[in-house]
Every structure is written in structure tokens, then in C-alpha cells.
Amino acid sequence: MNWINAFEILCYAITVVFLIDVIKRREKHEFWLFVSAAIAGFALELLAVRVTDIYHYSRDFYISIGFEPYQFPFFGGLMWGGLTVYSLRLARKLRLSVFLTALVSGWLIVTMDLFLDVVAIRLNGGFWVWDGRTITFDITHHMFMSVIWVNFLGYMFETPAMIYISERTRERRAGLVRWKQLLASIGIAVCGIAFVAIFSGVSLLLNGVTDEWFSCIAFIIVWLFVFAVLLRALISGHLRFQKPSEWDWPVLLYWLAMYGFCIAALLRLNIAGEKPMYFITGILLGTGTLVLCVIRDSETESPKA
Numbered sequence: 001m002n003w004i005n006a007f008e009i010l011c012y013a014i015t016v017v018f019l020i021d022v023i024k025r026r027e028k029h030e031f032w033l034f035v036s037a038a039i040a041g042f043a044l045e046l047l048a049v050r051v052t053d054i055y056h057y058s059r060d061f062y063i064s065i066g067f068e069p070y071q072f073p074f075f076g077g078l079m080w081g082g083l084t085v086y087s088l089r090l091a092r093k094l095r096l097s098v099f100l101t102a103l104v105s106g107w108l109i110v111t112m113d114l115f116l117d118v119v120a121i122r123l124n125g126g127f128w129v130w131d132g133r134t135i136t137f138d139i140t141h142h143m144f145m146s147v148i149w150v151n152f153l154g155y156m157f158e159t160p161a162m163i164y165i166s167e168r169t170r171e172r173r174a175g176l177v178r179w180k181q182l183l184a185s186i187g188i189a190v191c192g193i194a195f196v197a198i199f200s201g202v203s204l205l206l207n208g209v210t211d212e213w214f215s216c217i218a219f220i221i222v223w224l225f226v227f228a229v230l231l232r233a234l235i236s237g238h239l240r241f242q243k244p245s246e247w248d249w250p251v252l253l254y255w256l257a258m259y260g261f262c263i264a265a266l267l268r269l270n271i272a273g274e275k276p277m278y279f280i281t282g283i284l285l286g287t288g289t290l291v292l293c294v295i296r297d298s299e300t301e302s303p304k305a
Helices: 003-025 028-051 074-094 098-120 149-168 178-210 213-236 249-268 276-293
Strands: 055-057 128-130 239-241 295-297
Touching: 003 028, 003 074, 003 249, 028 055, 028 074, 028 149, 028 178, 074 098, 074 149, 074 213, 074 249, 074 276, 074 295, 098 149, 098 213, 098 249, 098 276, 149 178, 149 213, 178 213, 249 276, 276 295
Parallel strands: none
Antiparallel strands: 055 128, 239 295
């Protein structure tokens, strides 16, 4: 079995664990957020590969949707749904405002993606291929180790946009019947798609004017800002480590699977040897995310209004 299909199977497995967890906990809000994020994930990827025509996905996935060469692996949308819910569950521990909670959620996903995308384009010919771009380890204002900056910048805002809308409308949607909840979830997904489409369009336009400096600088500024917010919240919060019996095991296993795959792939591709500081940074950030899985606020885990 190649790395592409191994990752695909891993993602389906942890998605099943995620769904069992959400259903068992009767977390209706998390389930409908998953639906919103999954719909947005499918739609944005299918639109991006068709409209931008700057990358395409491998044909080696077991299950894909769409027509070649604009297909998209089916598990991808499900993963965006699961990652959105589980990043929010971690971010809510920090008792930040809804706006900052949404940003931290997006930061957690994109930070993992800084490592996943780098290995994904190199394993077995690439999970996807950036058309006309060579594969190098260079970090420039054009690309981060052969991944374009606007890719990271766009995802930094996709998750927060939907989480913010979902959290702000949570109480109003709480008593809705299922078909109205579904409509509301689709509406949130459409809002997220529209926001990302507009933002990405503006970013690409500004990239053209600035020789791609805009996405690079904007991403670094936003990433560092949210990182500072996260550190401040961790230092000033009433946080404590939980006993193993109190751990949120599905969340821990989910993030462990994602970072575990990234670390294993970095070693397999010898990127750990070529870029040791990058590898060490991945270990530290992955460990930090896992630590966040096993701590909680001693007062409350609900975000401020």
C-alpha cells in the first residue's frame, strides 16, 4: 500500500471515530458544524481545482468526486469537517472571545497543514500537484517549500469564518428541527465559501500586484498574532493537566494521527535530515497541540461572549 492510500484509510478511520464521538456525546451543535465545514470543504476544493486550474489531485485515491482532472478525494471534505470541530473544541478551552476562539481554531489547523502539505506534495508523486511549480526546499515569498502561501492564508480564514458564524448563531439554532438545522448549516457553509472566495480573489489580485509578497507577509503576520494570543491565554489562564481518565481521547487520537503521519512522512522523505530545524519545529508544535488536548480550564471551558 502506498502513502496516498494509507493516509486516505487513516482519515476515514478517524472520521468514523469522530462521528461516533459526536453522536455518543449528543453534540448536535458540533455535528451541524461538521456538516457546514464538510460542505464548504467539498465545494471550495472542487471550485478551486476547476476555476484556478493551478493544481490537480492524484488519481490514486480509492474514492474521489468530480470528473478528471478536476476530481477531489472524498475524505478531504470529511476531514475539514472533523478538523473544524476538534480545533474548536481545543480553542474553547482558552476562554477567549468568539472571534479569537475562531482564529485560534483556524491557526491549529493551518499549523498542522504547514507540515502535512509539504509531505503531501512529495509522497508517491504527490497527493496533488501544483502545475508548473518545481519541488524544492526553498522558502521564498513565492512558496513555502513548494506550497504557495495563498494556500495557507486561505485556510487560515476558512475555518474561523464558519466557526464565528456558527457560534454567533448557536442559541438561535438550538431548538430548530432537523431540516431547518440542515438549511442553517448549508447557509453557514455558503457564507464561509463566499467569504473565502472573495478573500482569496482579493489575495490573488494583490499577489499579482506585489509579485506574491502579499500572501506571504499577510500569512506570517496573522500566524504570529494568533500564536501570541494563544501563548498569552495559556500563560494567563487557569489551566491544569487532566488525569488520563478525564482525557478527551477521540480528540487526542485525532490530532495524534495527523501529526504522527506528518512526522513519519518527514522521516521517510528525509526532510528531517535536510531541514532539521523544520522537523524540530514540527515536533514542538505537534506536542503543543497534544498538550492542549489534555489540559482544561479549571473554571470553565466556554468562550466569552
